[in-house]
Amino acid sequence: MASERYNAPVREKHWQAVWAERQVFRAKDGGKRPKSYVLEMFPYPSGRIHVGHSRNYTMGDVLARYKRAKGFNVLHPMGWDAFGMPAENAAMEKRVHPAKWTYENIDVMRAQLRSMGLSIDWDREFATCDPGYYKHQQKLFLDFLKKGLAYRKSSKVNWDPVDMTVLANEQVIDGRGWRSGAPVEQRDLTQWFFRITKFSDDLLDTLSILDKWPEKVRLMQANWIGRSEGLLVRWALVPGTAPKGSKELEIYTTRPDTLFGASFMAIAPDHPLAKAAAKDNVELAAFCAECRRSGTSVAALESAEKMGFDTGIRAVHPFDPNWHLPVYVTNFILMDYGTGAIFGCPSGDQRDLEFARKYKLPVIPVVMPKDADPATFTIGETAYTEDGVMINSRFLDGLDTKAAFEAVAERLEKEKLGRKPVAKRKVNYRLRDWGISRQRYWGCPIPVIHCEACGIVPVPESDLPVLLPDDATFDVPGNPLERHPTWKHVPCPQCGKPARRETDTMDTFVDSSWYFVRFTAPHADTPVNAKSANYWLPVDQYIGGIEHAILHLLYSRFFTRAMGATGHLKKSLKEPFAALFTQGMVTHETYRTRNGQWLLPAEVQVEGEGEHRKAVQIASGQPVLIGPVEKMSKSKKNIVDLDDFISQFGADTARWFVLSDSPPERDVIYTDVGVQGARRFVQRVWRLAEDCAEKGAPSGAPRPAVFGPQAEALRRAVHKALNGVSHNIEGLRFNVAVAQIYELANTLQAALGGDDEGMPWAIREAAELLVQMIGPMMPHLAEDCWARLGYNTLLVDQPWPEPEAALLVDDTITIAVQVNGKRRGELTIARTASKDEIEAAALQLEPVVRAMADRPVKKVIVVPQRIVNVVG
């Protein structure tokens, strides 16, 4: 019996050094083995790694190690998503340069990740703030610019007047800047954009081939792209009612079938027609200003009452020159969707209905359910938005919704207003082009120069990278690049006259949109090495949080296409990530003092159970409020530091814990007892390996010709477990693989007492296979046990074992026997038994006879190898 304990922290350091020295995880292009690119979303270097972060990397590492053992040439890299606001905030608050802050964090976090024993090829590491990375990003930008995939336009932005910066929508909370708390203004700014909408259809259509992506993510992306098919319809304006020069109004509709239910037109406050009309109408101008002020934040939209202002303008119904409809400016029409104008059909749209009721506009039912009576069908408080049969619609009456759509489209396409047709079909998208300008210092400079004479001039490629100045100041709000005394002043590359650098930097989502490409050749002097990219891409398994389901993944998909269009990637590479897995978070209780200060779990002592649980602050003895379980985050301090954890329990315990119990896509709650369980198992495996080394046959012992029944049973259990664990790792069902390993450990431990024929050999085999199975999950422990079993090779170099097929199927099996669907007994019978044999045996079973009493057997269902159901 082993009496010592496994000293995880010490042994883990040892094995990490061995792996590093042998460079076992270095990936090389090419070779005979099939490739596998395993990638976890790279971290932002925020400071330190906590146990919450570790789950993502552990899952990727299990897969990477498994694939390696399976004979794949594995690429498993790591880097840093290193540009971004937190570094600048630190610069403002702590007077430390963003670069220094970032690189120091990287040093700390790299050491922490290394201590997890990840099978990373560290030679490929880079940070997106390295000039050696962003240089190539600037080159990509210039190529996008050339191809028209990058452009400048004026657009509305959220402007924080205190921090003097543009805010993303997520950074606006209740209409206020998330940092400054100042009310956010809407401003028109000229910004840089990527033309993601050029690929709208492709981005949508290709979702269907991403069969290894979660359905949920594909759906979210499809909704985000938001394709709709409709009709652009031009309405003439009644002369005399419209401002000079305004003769028509173009609207977008997906429901042209409801055209005869129209009772008003609605346009956005920023619509050109609204602006023109407001010139001569003070009240209207005031109304438009009011609409703009209420903003576009979510909160504002939710609370805003639907309001309209009758401009006095009248529009002519396309099918009836005598039918005139009022044109309202409203606060609920968006200028940047469709044409910023609609016709309102109150009976077919809830929002239009509410508007019509408020302004006493007609409500004409035009669609009714198939079985309704047109004489009695009316619209009450709810619009009828389903498909149905047309009524009150002249030539459409009696048609179904789809046919009516077509009929209207066909007629209006032939009608002429002026010289052009009244209507044309139009596919519309919710997706907008991607605004990438940020008025920040800590980002990739946009490599263009503004010249009064030449306009926008790209920085010559030979001048790349456009480096960030080291001596920026962060003591006042605003863009440090803009106020830097010299940086932006440069001669125009074309005419040589004084010109000005672009001081906007790129959204950090740009950095993370192609890093996975760069990993395939991180030292290449062009952005991409075609040979390496072609070899490694696409990423075979991508793992990360669901919070990136839309933006990051969509942007990366765009980049793959844009890089294809600019010749950096081959065009046949449609998708960057062949398989995607979104893992759940690690959550933890939160703790606060009476005055609302967050406390680390390490600062808190918790006692009692259930409702009697109480917590006190260790340092002060003061009571602590136990808050809800939430995702581990720095801001709420409900984190367990990885260094603390590893020095206490070791990396393998952390890895095992985050893989156990909860399905990987679901959240797992961090609890001390859960960790104890993982730690106990680490020790148990270690002792078990020792015991097996003692009681099992020596390594390399010849396989006995005959196994007794117990040894045979053990072997069957082991090979079945191996089969199950292999499948479950491949399917990323780590929690089930863990359970099967537990089960095997139990079986093996129980078998240690047996002295059956061939048992020592079976025990050795079982121990070896068990150790190999835990290898991807607890690699240090497995390596240690491998050595204890008498090997001087490295486990990490061993191929993944294959189960013996003969041991996976049993000769005799036990199947359940039901009477009228209720389980009454079981039957142990040869696996190959025929239906008749099974039926005969089942009918003789004592519990079956009893349950049937004297009723006649009506029918017997026999599903060989599964079940018997006697119906009586």
Add this chain to the structure above:
RNA sequence: GCGGACGUGGUGGAACAGGUAGACACACAGGACUUAAAAUCCUGAGGGGGAAACCCCGUGAGGGUUCGAGUCCCUCCGUCCGCACCA
């Protein structure tokens, strides 16, 4: 409002493809070892009835399909997530 997912013991969860529900783990109870504790090992356990054999009930609720439903279909309840004036 629209779209989606989920609901299984005290707890986390398992159950291939409609075929023995509750694997495995945690917590719990009893026992062994120990002067004692820790650690470790063994045993028990969905609920109810019964001394036991065994019987009844049981996967959010109700209904349906089926020889058979946690799994498929319908209705409802609850929880979570995404989008949200998208025309």
